[in-house]
Amino acid sequence: MASSENITAIRDRTSFNGAGVFLLALATVAAGWFFIDGLDALLLAWQTPEYSHGPLIPALSALMFLRELKQYPPQDGPVPDRWPGVAVIALAFGFGALGKLAQVDDIVAYATIIWVAGIILVGSISRCDKP
Structure with a gap:
């Protein structure tokens, strides 16, 4: 039988963070x-035959990231440190x-890719195991 502490811990991990979603939407x-300008350049490049596979790359990258993310269980407690992701976003x-x-x-366009990496770092650093 599950104790009330376990149920509370599970509920805290799966709760919806409205402020985080709002900040992500605002940042996006x-x-x-x-x-x-970079996104327009990508859209133009993706219309040429040699780069027509371009729209698949972000989708496949996201799927591969989500598949790898399953290997790391969420950590309990507050998120340790988001500054590496913020630094990558500033670099972008x-x-x-x-x-x-x-x-x-x-x-x-390359800076856009770096920005996406920074956003992923900010959102997923809590899921990585720290030594």
Whole structure:
């Protein structure tokens, strides 16, 4: 029989974090506005025959990430440290700004990929085992 402490712990791990979802949506809209030049460059490149497989890459990458995420159980307690992800996001915005200043849309597109990696780090660092 499950104790009330176990039930509370399970409920805390599976509870919906509305503030986190709102902040993720806000960050996504802001990044979409900032990285729009790179996204336009990607959409144009994906229309050519040699890069027509491009839209599959983000979807397959997300599926592979979610498959690997199953191996790490969520940790109890507060999230340890999100600063590495924040640093990667800042790096992405720095590269994006350089790409915009140089008017090289490919740099902005690569900065978008770095931004996605930073968002994943911010959201998933709590699931990684620390030594």
